[in-house]
Amino acid sequence: MSSTDITIRQAEARDVTDLTSLLGELFALEQDFCFEPEVQRQGVEALLANKRAMLLVAELKGQVLGMCTAQLLTSTAEGGDAALVEDVVVSAEHRGKSLGRKLLAALESWAEDMGVTRLQLLADAENSPALGFYERLGWRMTQLICLRKRLDVSPLDTIPAHPLADHMETES
Numbered sequence: 638m639s640s641t642d643i644t645i646r647q648a649e650a651r652d653v654t655d656l657t658s659l660l661g662e663l664f665a666l667e668q669d670f671c672f673e674p675e676v677q678r679q680g681v682e683a684l685l686a687n688k689r690a691m692l693l694v695a696e697l698k699g700q701v702l703g704m705c706t707a708q709l710l711t712s713t714a715e716g717g718d719a720a721l722v723e724d725v726v727v728s729a730e731h732r733g734k735s736l737g738r739k740l741l742a743a744l745e746s747w748a749e750d751m752g753v754t755r756l757q758l759l760a761d762a763e764n765s766p767a768l769g770f771y772e773r774l775g776w777r778m779t780q781l782i783c784l785r786k787r788l789d790v791s792p793l794d795t796i797p798a799h800p801l802a803d804h805m806e807t808e809s
Contacts, residue, residue, distance in 0.1 A: 655701035703727035
């Protein structure tokens with residue numbers, strides 16, 4: 638595979654099945670999420686319809702090998718739009734071939750065209766290869782941590798407490 642054979646393009650409806658499969662690979666690496674193909678399919682379809690989002694794919698001869706997404710949000714800190722980057726994944730057999738780098742470079746270019754001044758992303762704290770990859774591309778850790786609150790009625794949230802949870806105040 639030559640790097641010139643790779644196409645980075647905006648995802649289309651015909652890619653939904655491949656993108657859902659890639660999310661299965663990603664979620665196998667992340668502790669906070671469980672792969673539910675129908676739920677992820679709905680998410681991909683929603684992103685494709687969202688005018689303030691971008692979903693990119695890395696493709697070789699018609700085969701989708703990687704993806705990444707970004708959604709615009711208004712940041713009071715920036716006084717304008719920032720972009721939340723998610724779903725950065727390359728199929729296991731094609732990692733280490735600069736596909737992730739190319740996807741993120743294209744996503745950064747889109748964000749600049751949209752007037753974005755800050756990109757932010759969440760990564761699994763235990764995924765050392767991904768964290769090293771982001772660091773090599775110029776991403777830096779911040780003092781912020783991610784908190785999450787489920788708004789569904791499911792009584793089961795099987796995500797283990799984060800080690801920093803001990804430092805949060807609790808209310809009775």
